[in-house]
Amino acid sequence: MTSMTTILSTVTASFLGSFVEVVEAFTIILAVGLSRSWRPAFIGTGLALLLLAALVLIFGPLLGLIPIQVLQYTVGVLLILFGIRWLRKAILRSSGYIALHDEEKAFAAETNSLKQQAADKRADFLAGLAAFKAVLLEGVEVVFIVIAVGAGPGMLGYASLGAAAACLVVIVLGLAIHKPLSHVPENTLKFVVGLLLTSFGIFWTGEGLGANWPGADLVILAILALLAVVAFIAIRVLRGSNAALSKANQP
Amino acid sequence: MNFIRTAVSEFLGLFIDDGSLALFVIILVAVITGAIKLLSLPPLAGGIALVLGCVLLLLESLVRAVRKKS
Numbered sequence: 514m515t516s517m518t519t520i521l522s523t524v525t526a527s528f529l530g531s532f533v534e535v536v537e538a539f540t541i542i543l544a545v546g547l548s549r550s551w552r553p554a555f556i557g558t559g560l561a562l563l564l565l566a567a568l569v570l571i572f573g574p575l576l577g578l579i580p581i582q583v584l585q586y587t588v589g590v591l592l593i594l595f596g597i598r599w600l601r602k603a604i605l606r607s608s609g610y611i612a613l614h615d616e617e618k619a620f621a622a623e624t625n626s627l628k629q630q631a632a633d634k635r636a637d638f639l640a641g642l643a644a645f646k647a648v649l650l651e652g653v654e655v656v657f658i659v660i661a662v663g664a665g666p667g668m669l670g671y672a673s674l675g676a677a678a679a680c681l682v683v684i685v686l687g688l689a690i691h692k693p694l695s696h697v698p699e700n701t702l703k704f705v706v707g708l709l710l711t712s713f714g715i716f717w718t719g720e721g722l723g724a725n726w727p728g729a730d731l732v733i734l735a736i737l738a739l740l741a742v743v744a745f746i747a748i749r750v751l752r753g754s755n756a757a758l759s760k761a762n763q764p
Numbered sequence: 765m766n767f768i769r770t771a772v773s774e775f776l777g778l779f780i781d782d783g784s785l786a787l788f789v790i791i792l793v794a795v796i797t798g799a800i801k802l803l804s805l806p807p808l809a810g811g812i813a814l815v816l817g818c819v820l821l822l823l824e825s826l827v828r829a830v831r832k833k834s
Contacts, residue, residue, distance in 0.1 A: 719811030
């Protein structure tokens with residue numbers, strides 16, 4: 514059954530997951546473009562996108578050969594691992610146990626490393642390689658998110674639409690502000706995406722095992738709500754214990 | 765070669781951050797799959813066990829991370 518809820522949750526999960534990854538790739542491309550020049554930034558980005566497209570064209574059709582239940586089971590388990598990892602990190606970040614990811618810092622670190630290589634004869638090549646690596650690695654994550662959340666019948670197109678919209682929004686924002694997108698609430702996004710991907714993962718794994726979920730696809734929302742309640746309680750409890758710990762450590 | 769190694773470790777890093785959490789999730793899925801296929805556990809019961817198991821494993825991983833920090 515393809516309900517509006519399924520389509521919306523697929524597009525949302527794909528959009529938000531891809532958005533976080535594209536912002537990270539954009540930070541590196543911007544660092545290369547501004548600290549070195551735009552030529553290696555664009556060449557590195559273009560080559561990575563070509564390689565990604567080739568990988569999708571080669572391996573994409575193979576997915577169609579895998580029986581749907583096996584595909585849902587495998588993708589489901591991978592989605593649980595992927596989503597729960599993001600969720601755990603986002604909870605620990607929200608409660609102050611680990612530092613928040615900072616795009617300004619990532620931009621400064623990349624710019625610094627490119628400046629150190631400026632005297633190198635291969636400086637342009639190294640700058641292009643940095644952009645290539647960033648786009649390829651983040652791109653692989655985007656491809657995985659699209660394939661994973663689009664594992665339901667007829668959902669791949671909607672998942673691709675979400676990812677394409679995320680790329681478009683980051684490019685438009687990036688061209689407009691010409692700075693790292695540091696105001697994007699990355700941890701909140703990762704928290705929401707972690708919840709969504711874990712819920713999708715549990716749903717697909719269950720489907721792969723032959724479970725007839727009550728309410729069919731709508732059960733994703735119930736799983737999401739349960740995980741969200743647990744996560745919010747965890748953040749509240751951990752914030753309290755972190756505050757108590759900081760107080761106890763004060764001289 | 766170095767790039768391929770980085771790419772592989774980055775790809776594995778997509779799924780594994782806390783190694784024990786990843787391992788426990790895989791064990792949970794394997795146990796539920798085994799119970800459904802070999803012990804005739806109803807698949808829906810397996811699905812519910814998966815939901816609850818994931819919640820418990822997430823909480824266990826958080827407690828472990830906090831203990832390590834304190």
